[in-house]
Amino acid sequence: MAFRVYILTFMFFCIFVASTVSGYNSKDVKAWCTQTPNPKPCEYFLTHNSGQKPIKSESEFLKISVKLALERAILAKSHTSTLGPKCRDTREKAAWEDCLKLYDVTVSKINQTMDPNVKCSKTDAQTWLSTALTNLDTCRAGFLELGVTDIVLPLMSNNVSNLICNTLAINKVPFNDTPPEKDGFPSWVKPGDRKLLQSSTPRDNAVVAKDGSGNFRTIKDAVNAASGSGRFVIYVKQGVYSENLEIRKKNVMLRGDGKGRTIITGSRSVGGGSTTFNSATVAPMTKKKSEGANEDQTIETKKKSVSAVKSSQKEKPVVAKQVKSSKEEEEEEDLLLDSATDSDYDGDSLSGSLNSDDFDSDVFDSEDDASQRETEGGDDKDSSEDELELHGHDGSDDDDDDDEGEQVDSENGEEEDGSDEGSVEREVAEESDSSEDEVAPRNTVGDVPLEWYKDEKHIGYDITGKKITKKEKQDKLDSFLANMDDSKNWRKIYDEYNDEEVELTKEESKLIRRMLKGEAPHADFDPYAPYVDWFKWDDAIHPLSSAPEPKRRFIPSKWEAKKVVKYVRAIRKGLIKFDKPEEEPNVYLLWGDDSASDQKSKHLTYIPPPKLKLPGHEESYNPSLEYIPTEEEKAAYELMYEEDRPKFIPKRFTSLRSIPAYENALKESFDRCLDLYLCPRVRKKRINIDPESLKPKLPSRKDLRPYPNSCYLEYKGHTGAVTSVSPDCSGQWIASGSADGSVRIWEVETGRCLKVWLFKEPVKCVAWNPLPDFPILAVAIGQDLVILNTELGTDEEQQKIEELLRLGNLPEQDEAVAAIVSWLPDETYGGIKIKHFKNISYVDWHPRGDYLSAVMSAGETRGVVIHQLSMHKTQRLPIKMRGLPVCTLFHPTHRGMFIIATKKNVRVFNLQKRELAIKKLETGLREISSMAIHPGGDNLIVGSKEGKMCWFDMDLSSKPYKTLKNHPKDITNVAFHRSYPLFASCSEDSTAYVFHGKVYSDLNENPLIVPLEILRGHSTSSNRGVLDCKFHPRQPWLFTAGADSVIKLYCH
Structure with a gap:
């Protein structure tokens, strides 16, 4: 079926696809194309051709027509070459290979007529174009002969044949049936x-x-x-x-x-x-x-x-x-080779083409x-x-x-014995x-009644155009004498269309006899062959009948309703009686066990002992060398526990009589007897389960595209390890921080570095403000949190940012807050510097862009603070926190929800109601390293330093829904995509894993998690690999920051 579909697609493409560029003038084209036998394809392809000059002469029109035919032939050849892998059997392969060869010769012949280095006369061009035309019909005949497919036959008359026919008609070479000769030989024959x-x-x-x-x-x-x-x-x-x-x-x-x-x-x-x-x-x-x-x-x-x-x-x-020039004869012989088929062009009247009467x-x-x-x-x-x-x-x-x-x-x-044309x-x-x-009929008059030639001396014309004269008919006496003289004369029948007698062969006579007897025409036909069920194959995709379903199948049957009413009335009248269920006897063992069965076991109480293990190759007297342990292996055996050591060490002997007595034979027999006497025997019921059925059925990765799978771009410029990256909300820019103390802004699509800020200490974390109107950047450097103006917005946005970052009269802070945080202007880069009492490890923005959380891992209960940028104010958490904080997250949909991850657990707080933890998620991990929340807000992923990643469905349970063990080393960061069902994790092993994580709106359906790709692009530096990963906000792209000072962009 696939082969038929590709043949249809190919033929459709060859016929209807054309360039959309405007071509020659339509009036000029129509005037010239009316002189050709196929004006429609001529007009269509000329009007869609790129030529603009008017056609002035017939020779110019011929060159343009040959060029058009060449372009269509090359296009047909290129599409024919792609059908090879779709061939299902040897017949389709044979027909396809012939077509590929014939299209190659067709392109070569058309090229030969256009080659300026080849001397080409009108006769040569007619010969070569006739070769090309005949090849296309030979291709079609191959499909018909092998019965490959019948669906392509209406499409075989493609525009390549029509355009070549047009060129032959434009060339106008008269047919010469009397080639020149010299001394009884053609003129091109050498001495x-x-x-x-x-x-x-x-x-x-x-x-x-x-x-x-x-x-x-x-x-x-x-x-x-x-x-x-x-x-x-x-x-x-x-x-x-x-x-x-x-x-x-x-x-x-x-x-x-x-x-x-x-x-x-x-x-x-x-x-x-x-x-x-x-x-x-x-x-x-x-x-x-x-x-x-x-x-x-x-x-x-x-x-x-x-x-x-x-x-x-x-x-x-x-x-x-047929005698022509040497080149003409060569090409006519080549035409005879290329057109080896019983096509419609065998013996046609095209000038310059070679048929069987000419050779x-x-x-x-x-x-x-x-x-x-x-x-x-x-x-x-x-x-x-x-x-x-x-x-x-x-x-x-x-x-x-x-x-x-x-x-x-x-x-x-001409034949000298008076017979028909030879x-x-x-x-x-x-x-x-x-x-x-x-065989092609001798008479070429076509489907014409022979009564038209009733009064004529001829019955039609042969392939050369000569009259076919009528033969004298025998009278009954001559026919009788001929039957008496020739025993085979009864086989001869008269063909009035060609005016000749045709003698039937023995096989045809036998076939006619069998048909007259009512038998099968062929003797090898078996009318009682085994039935073949053609309609029960697995590859059947179409119904046997596609008729629409009748209406009676969709409405209740009135006859069934009448029958049901009849049965109901009979039951009510007592005409139909049902057997009452038999009551089981209420008898039981008074002193017996409730769980004991009152039926005897079908099995015997005796359980046969397990059989001894049969000896293997290693217990042979002369085992292979692969079974003989080396000295290192023997030394390793001595270090094992006694119960773990192999009980027998293979050795090699030259013969059976050289084998000594087995020293453990008595001990093993005694242990066997103890097992048989003391160990109880139990029948274990084993269930045969297919291991493949236990695997989860996951969708194919092809159906889950797009997702990042290949490195598209690298951002190089940092001299130290890149510790953090953050893309802006538009996806045009990305900021990165490095251990070399620099912060850089890159253009995502080009990799161009736009801005660089240099600091004295390593950069721990960078975070871009989520609002598009405020392109500002939060950078964590040691104990300082610096708010930088990236200067990427419009003039109006820059005015708002400058007012926001200008520190005027600061509001009074709490004593407890003033002891740990102080707001200062940044004189170096014109922003705000917030001084903390401990080193900052993590920074996160609120979705509305006004609040900013900072995490100090060594700050213990005072390790998390929230800054309000518009008020230039800092707040401590109103609740007491247990454990050392690692990272924090603002809930994407609920305004007051705040998530804090400590080293062991994850707690969810409500800041508006100032409540204690409303939910505690038990991870069971050794130490948490990172955390990310789904855009929907109901699912959370947590990464750990033991290489595990937990997926929490907060509406389902406080325990992990799935725990994934992918990385052999610490997970440094995890991330969710904002719009695509993707999430990723990166690790110290220099790899990043991309997963498909689809969350359904139906609460009864669990999330779907499918591993997609392992990205290996970074190299290890100082035993560190990939330090951070972030998704592009709009595209299914992933940014990874490595210890090798390179940022990589992975695309689909």
């Missing part, structure tokens, strides 16, 4: 080749014999030995050679010992999986013509004819009738592809072998009768066992 054709005993370069008396045993080896530079004559002795030859060299000539003696037979056919184009027994594949044998030598087939013997009465050598030769050479043309009629029958016979003159007259009636005048090409198709049909309807 050396004439001598070779006239010689009765040519000199052989190689001899092939089955009995080994020659140079080679096979024809293929002899052909391979040819150099291709000069004429190479191969003499094939008497015998049957089962070979399929593809002659890819030039100037090769084969000659044999005569009819019925030298036979070449092959086995390729359409029934065997080959196309007609690829099924020839002998297939020349070169570009240059190589002349064949003498006048008394020819090639023919028994199953499928290649060419017929045509010798003149004067015993003159017969050569090709009669007794020469078998490396360019004669007639064998391939004439074998197509029988390929649809079966896979019978093709047999080629090499005929040679042996001094006898055995072939006189066979050649009778086939004498041809080499000068005028075309290759007719003679091939006489020698072939293929059916008559597979």
